[in-house]
Every structure is written in C-alpha cells, then in structure tokens.
Amino acid sequence: MSIERYIDQQLHPERIPDEALAARLSGLTTIGLSSREIAEQYERPQLETRRERRRNAKQDDPGAGNQKPADPLLQKANAVMVELSEQKLLRAVYSERQLQEVLADFWFNHFNVDARKGPDRFLVTEYERESIRPRLLGKFRDLLGATARSPAMLFYLDNWLSADPNGPHAAPRALPQLQAQGRRAPKGLNENYGRELMELHTLGVDGGYTQNDVTEVARAFTGWTIENPRQGGGFKFEPRIHDAGEKIVLGHVIKAGGGESDGEQVLDILAAHPSTARFISTKLARRFVGDTPPPALIDRAAARFHETGGDLREVMRTILTSPEFLSPEAYRAKVKTPFEFVVSALRATGTDVDTGERKAREGREEHISSAGFEGSAFDARALVREVQQLGMPLYMCQPPTGYKDTADAWVNTGALVNRMNFAMRLAGSRLPRIAGVSPSALDTLDSQAVIERLLGGDASDTTRATIAKATTAPQMTALTLGAPEFQRR
Secondary structure, three states, X not given: OOHHHHHHHHOOHHHOOOHHHHHHHOOOOOOOOOHHHHHHHHHHHHHHHHHHHHHHHHHHOOOHHHOOOOOHHHHHHHHHHHHHHHHHHHHHHHOOOHHHHHHHHHHHHHOOOOOOOOOHHHHHHHHHHHHXXXXXXXXXXXXXXXXXXXXXXXXXXXXXXXXXXXXXXXXXXXXXXXXXXXXXXXXXXXXXXXXXXXHHHOOOOOOOOOHHHHHHHHHHOOOEEEOOHHHOOOEEEOHHHOOOOOEEEOOEEEOOOOOOHHHHHHHHXXXXXXXXXXXXXXXXXXXXXXXXXXHHHHHHHHHHHHHOOOEHHHXXXXXXXXXXXXXXXXXXXXXXXXXXXXXXXXXXXXXXXXXXXXXXXXXXOOOOOOOOOOOOOOOOHHHHHHHHHOOOOOOOOOOOOOOOOOHHHOOOHHHHHHHHHHHHHHHOOOOOOEOOOOHHHHOOOOHHHHHHHHHOOOOOHHHHHHHHOOOOHHHHHHHHHOOHHHHEO
C-alpha cells in the first residue's frame, strides 16, 4: 500500500475493521460504563464502607481510625483507572486505526484532565469515550464544546462552582436548596476555566486576549455546572448562579440575559478566531513533524483550518501529505514520550499481552492493590506500571498544560537509563503476564537482522558496534531498544 493510500485510509478510521482489538478489550468491564454507573458500582460502596468504619472506630477504639487494613472496595474502585489505562495501551499497540489512537492521545493531552482530582477518577472514562474520541477528526468547535460541557472538565478546572458573586444564590434561603443537590455553596467567580480555555485550548498564550477577557469569559460560563457531581451526574445549567449581565469578549458583545447561550457564544468566538487556527495547527505540526515545526507548514495548516471551519480531518490531511512531513528532516526528528517508547517497543518486538478476552474466558479473579498496579495478575497492567515509572502516569498529568511534547521533557541521563532497564525486562521476559518478544524474529545473535527488525536497518556505526557486543539474544534486543535511534520516531 502506498503512503498516500495509507494516509487516506487512516483519515477514515470508521472504515477500518478492528475486531481483534475489540476481542482484547472485551474483558475490561468498566471502559463502557457511564460515569453514573461507575459512581454507583465502584465509588459509592467504598464511601459508605469508609463512613461505617469511621463510626465503628470512634465507638470501639479511638485509635482504630488510624489503622489502614486492606480495603477490597478501594481496590475495586482503583480498577476503573487501571482498566482505562490498560485500554489506552492496548489500543495503541494493537489497533489497526493507528492515526485515531495517536490523535486520541494528542487531544486528551490538549484538553487535559487529572484523574486524581476528586471525582474525576470516575468521570474520566466517559470523558474520553464520549467527549473526545467521537470528535477526533470532526469540527474543532464540536470537540471544544463537548469538553466544555464535560463534568470531568467542569470539575477539574473548578467551573462547576463558579458563580456570579452578586447573584440570587448568595441569599441565605438559596443555599440549602443548592446543598440538597449535592453541590457546595458557590464561592464567587472562578477564572480557572476561562483562562485555560483561551491560553491552552484555543488562542494560545500569545493569542491576543487580556485579563479582562479572562474575567468576561469566566462570567459567561457561570452556571455551567454538574448535577449531583459525587454521583456521576451530567452537565447542568444553573441560572441561579449565572451572571446575566452583558459581557464583552475579544471585542464581541454578548447581550445580557442570554443564560446558557453566553458560554456557547464564547466558544463560537474562540473557535473561529485566527489565533486558534494557528495555535492548533502549530501543536499538531509539532506532534507530527518536529519540535520546531516549519512556519510554512503551520501557515498552510492554519489556512486550511480557517477555510474549512476547523475541519480537523482536513487539517490533518494537510499536515500528513505535506512535503515537510515526508521530508528526510522529519525522520526521527521527534523523541518518543515514555508512552510512545513502550508502545513502539511492544509493536517492534511482536510482544503479546494477555488480553481481556482471555481473562473473561478463564474467569479468574483479580487482585489489585491499593496502588492499583502492584500485585496485578492479568492484562497490560505491568506495562501501564512501566509507563508510570518512566515518568508519564496515564491520565494523571497534574497541570492543565498536559504532558510536554518536546525532547527537553524526556531526554536526560536518568530517563535513558530507565528506558534501558525497561528494555532489558521486556527482552528478558521479566514482565508479569507478558508473553515476551517474538522468538522467531529476535532469537538470534545476528545483529544486522535485529537492527533490520527494530530499527528498519538504519543505525549509526556506534550503535552497530554496541549491539554487536551482545552475548545473548535478549541482550541484543535490549541494546537495540535502548539505542539512540529507537528513542526517536
């Protein structure tokens, strides 16, 4: 298949069969649940048991509350994030829809949410599945709107509590009603989402907005909240905490009394802004071409973004068919993130991971520690832990910036040593429940054959000399995976 045909195929993932991946994911029971179902089945039992334990501890032994026995319900709750991480890794390794998986990683990182923040641990599964994945190659405005309304984002950036400080909710009689709905008392205007919406999601830090614009955007999104947030509730507009006054955003007047539509008007303004076209195009070009993408490519991608009303499929087509993307300069121009490194090592070596299908068929019980990974017995959990130890815990990036996409974040002596250690564990079949590298391809001391398999035959003289010193096949595989060439894509 020609590169042109392959790119066109990948730009239409809905046309690519992926039954083998579906079989591998079939045993991951939580990845298809709604936030409400996850909260009901995994979160609520844990909270109720914790409350009961505290009551009993106070009655029986004042010091008993400090003891921390193994908690099977906590272990069960942790399974939600473990399985979400597993599915991400399995999709990246085994899906035929490779561009879709790269974009899912890119856009989740762009609209980052840290699953460790409060109830986001049971909101993130639905956030990625329903808000992000269906819109990877659609209109940017639709993707932006879906993330803005997501309970995961509303909670992460605190917009669910943002309120007009002078609104009717401030009256004492309104507070019991709000608290009865499971909501904290509003504390006034919160600018977190308004700021990150412009700086990180649309315009970029140099996109031409002011602090006054941040405040006006925050006012527009007051009342965008969550119904019963601790129970996995969905988006809700609460007019009692909305600032109904006139707003002016980037010179655009939003008339008073618009209610929920104030936020939608802001999203329209930002999605259509020239700075957004350029910012998004720059980030995509940086991801797919190089840390310092060519200005001419950014210009063409931004122009295509503007011409098509933010059609992400067409923007991606512009980038992937560009001379810059196909040029020798783009070859190995990017350093792999820890996630990309682990995934590429698995794909290159033909490693087989125990699948959800096997787990479901064998019907074995799971044993998950309170940390979520240690002591796990099945599937891709050992590999999820490896990615975490390499410095990139999945769905757990704390700042709203997401993980950095440039070499300086991932290249240092310690990081490279850790990558080599992972390569040695993988090549030596020392990862639990991992079948190991493909013996037919790599059970050899023919360094040229190994370099051909893992590096496409392209390696420096220094790398070749290092690999040739290996005395065992696993050592040769590990040295090749740890080579400078394999750290780049």
